[in-house]
Amino acid sequence: MRALSRAVAAVAVALAVVVSSGAAAHAAGTPYTKTPVSGSLGTYNVSSVHVAGVSSGGYMATQLQVAYSARIRGAAIFAAGPYYCAQNTVSQALYACGDNIYPTYVSNLEAYTRTWASYGWIDGVGNLSGQPVYVYHGNSDTVVKKSVTDDLVTYYQRFGASVRYDSAGSAGHAWVTPYGTAGCTATASPFLNDCGTDPQGAFLGKLLGSVRAPNTGPLGGTLIRFSQNAFAVNGFANGLSMDASGFAYVPSACAAGQSCRLLVALHGCAQGYARIGTAFVDRANLNQYADTNNLIVLYPQAISSGVNPNGCWDWWGYLGATNYPIKGGAQVETIMNMVRRLDG
Structure with missing residues (x-):
């Protein structure tokens, strides 16, 4: 058990690189920040839902999309x-799935996906055909090797998704992001x-079909800080390695x-509110596009826990x-409960 705990911690470190003082990266009082106001998630006139994520959030985004x-x-x-790497x-x-010492076994992952769809554990794979997918990999990324992201592209292409790499x-x-501090x-x-x-x-152009230029002045919307407990499948977000609060612009x-x-x-x-404040929410360059493209942005938040020391999303079963990667998965369903509230 001790060896397993060390290995789980190593996964988190491998996809985060230990944080020292990330909160200092949060800039306040700039035109692209918005002071959060406490409130509840409402229901809006939502025409379509899309996901985006980085690192463990990228793995979770794929789990949400495929499920x-x-x-x-x-x-x-x-x-x-x-998916299910x-x-x-x-x-x-x-x-x-970080390093490429082992293969990712893309054919096996494809087979799992098709089988699970036949059981109804995830939606039918035919939905992925033609779906827009944007994939990004930087050549200086040694945490997730390029061959691993190449396999992500291959996975999507096997289901007929329209991929921009x-x-x-x-x-x-x-x-x-243009608002990056590093x-x-x-x-x-x-x-x-x-x-x-x-x-x-x-990527917004890819997902939405077209995109208007972002708002480069003061943001005109509202950044809501809401209780994630209200959407947690167990009623207690911390028990799911999720923060008590999430955000929505x-x-x-x-x-x-x-x-x-x-x-x-x-x-x-290591990028959630508990580590770096609202730096990701402020600097992701999404609220700026949201203002000019009628786009609501939901920012669920993960936190550190004993089995998840760096606040990653659950993409390996911690x-x-x-x-965890299918319908009924604790974090998948908690996030989908937020989606269900927003889009009615």
């Missing part, structure tokens, strides 16, 4: 590998890197009843249940 492909209609994945095994997570940049292991090639807290590019514009047009899209944005390991 609920009839509802979630596209994904943007940064620095992650294929870890196969509920710590060594596979470490040596195949951006792998020419020099980014480290991070969410790349240099492009860094792999360090808060894992928000500025590479002089705008991948958010690229709601543009004024969406609050007024206009038709809007919904994007679920998932931070990576909560102890084998159903």
